[in-house]
Amino acid sequence: MLCQSSRHTDALKLFDQMTDQSGHFPNARFLSFLAGSCANAGFLDAAAALLSKAPQFGCCVEAYAYNKLMNSFIGCGRVQDAVALFEGWIQGGAYSPDVWSFNVAIKGVCQVGDVQKALELVERMAEFGCSPDTVTNNILVGGLCRVKEVSRGREVLRRLQRDGVCMPNVVTYTSVISGYCKSGRMEDAMAVYNDMIGCGTTPNAVTYNVLINGYGKAGNMGSAVAVYQQMILRRCPPDVVTFSTLIDGYCRCGQLDDAMRTWTEMSQYQIQPNAHTFSIIILSFCKQNRSAEALRFLKELNMRTDIAPRAFICNPVIDVLCKGGKVDEANLILMEMEGKGCRPDKYTYTILIIGHCMKGRISEAITFFNKMVDTGCSPDSITVNSFIGCLLKAGMPSEVDRIMKIASGSTSSSQEVPSPVSQSIDISVAV
Template sequence: MMDQSGYLPEAGFFSFVAGSCTNAGLLDAASTLLTKGSRLGCCIEPYAYNYLLNSLIAHGRAQDAVALFESWIQDGLYSPDVWSFNVVIKGVCRMGNFQKALELVERMTEFGCSPDTITHNILVDGLCRAKQVNKGHEVLRRLQRDGVCMPNAVTYTSVISGYCKAGKMEDAMSVYNDMLESGTRPNTVTYNVLINGYGKALDMESAVRMYRQLILRHCPPDVVTFSSLIDGYCRCGQLDDAKRIWKEMGLHHIQPNVYTFSIIIHSLCKQNRSAEALDILRELNMRTDIAPQTFIYNPVIDILCKGGKVDEANLIVTDMKEKGCHPDKYTYTILIIGHCMKGRIPEAITLFHKMVEAGCRPDNITVNSFVSCVLKAGMPNEVDQIMLIASGHGLASQKVSSQQSRRLDISVAV
């Protein structure tokens, strides 16, 4: 169009093609197009630049986004709006450069922009995530004092979350009370943060009180609400209460997610309640909307192996693989030691070979425990090969001794 026909595309065309490139993940091409269009005198709308900057940050390229933004305004290629600054301030906050973020806030007036509630929310959230919650709280206090740009539920919740993560529940509740006094309505996220904070502090009485407040204020509980309550009860060792909340989820027509399953299965296994853990695992296997994760299966496999139920553990691994979930280093280690404890050294050696062939490099704990079991079984000749394979110098597919080969007719479901 430009080189052969001498036709200069209009600003809308540049925006459209740059947006298409951004959608396709061709972020550098989008940047080149916008820069070229601007240099050719096209007055491209700020939203096209903002969309690209936001995409760069979302793809982990915050530094590139900030550099591009600064080069554009330095060259006078476009006039940023409030959204432009909010996007870039979010980027520098992710980089942890809060001084730069504050400088950008100060520069907004140069372009006729004023920081809005979203600007302050980005700053407060960034500070709190960086464990500078006191500074985040100070920004909140300044907003309350100035009264020009009022904080909203997101602002308060970010500070509450920061204090909860730091284990400062009294400070979190103080901000919550300020929130109520200001007339700002807490939402489900606010209560989830407090419930989770009290659960981690092992204060389930306060966590339940927050849950009741959530219900009284007609905030709909979600899967995070119930997962936080279940996690809190599990941390306190109150598994019966955790299971009661599990059932209560169903009354609200809320399905547990993969993390809810993980929390309760891990806790049941810790208390040696393998039958109940297996029931929950079967429930998970019936869900077609959840992709099972290895870290959920491993505690069940471990408790079965420790209880001498190695064959049942093998069946769990079969179920895992049928669901497209492959054993990891911990799965293999659990199974190897489990087979050793049952005196099934040849099967354990086969599992060790499979572990290495699968790309799961055994660590020192696995190797030392395995070697100890092999030596106790009176098979010193196998130790050198195990150590060689573990060091990466041996072949995992190397055949085992003829004496072992005769004993490997026992099926191992991995």
């Protein structure tokens, strides 16, 4: 009842009274419930202490309870604690681990890049009558590839193919393919892909997307399109990631017409672009100084109710407008952002501050700087140094002193009385 009322501290005190003072020991089912309830409430250490006492209470708690708690530790970023508990539990005979137990521990150490520990844990499985399953091998191969040991990952893949006991699946192959793609080794990636096809394993959308992305980043859009065509021929439906990746590849190569053709092709599959797709195309138009097209896509994004505007999408548009001297239009973008609940970041403010300075609208630049500080967005050295340079050119040394004090943290913008210079300048933009 105390646990159900979220009074876990009281529940644990009562539990200690029950076991230490009255000598009443729990059974396995109750101990598992109490540990699980504590873990769900965030009392991970208390839950671990309870399960560690199982042998003392004469309980044989199922492996599920230990595995779930380990997973909770790993989910909170406490991988080393989870592994230490796991090894302590099995050494002390608290429970008999199963394959899932090892998979949880191996996944945790792989997440932090400790593949050597992962390999050691795989070796220890036999001590407890466990054999690596497909999940174990997929975790191990994925971990090796993430730390750029793709060759070792492929060795595991080949061993699985050779032994024939636990055959690799699409996840195993895709992990190795992804590792090679990230290293720019596209020939090796395609060799594994062809091997996959030859072994009768059907690639999925993730497999094709990884290959398309690899070729796109390598600037080889011909091969990227060839992979896409294979995807269609093998009746694997493309998704928004497929089209976003193709668009990104074309944009990297400066082929915006092909990117736009792919954007249109998306609608034929009734696939809607997501925030990432919009950010790719908007940034590319901004890089080519085509602000009208960038604004058109930003307006289309703002009309979508299922996508919240993000500062990193709007910043390139604000930047290209400011560089073109269109600061009033840039201000409107900011107002639309804030109207939709999108908070400007330090890059937004820096762009607007410098943009207004370049246009000679120093008072508005000062207002933006003050707003930046007041909203808790700390200016970095680039913002401060650029702004100071503009203020010095404008002959405003008193403002420079004020900005430097704010940047050093010795004062805030709200504590300072505006300088006579900034008071005398008409601020034409409401922010």
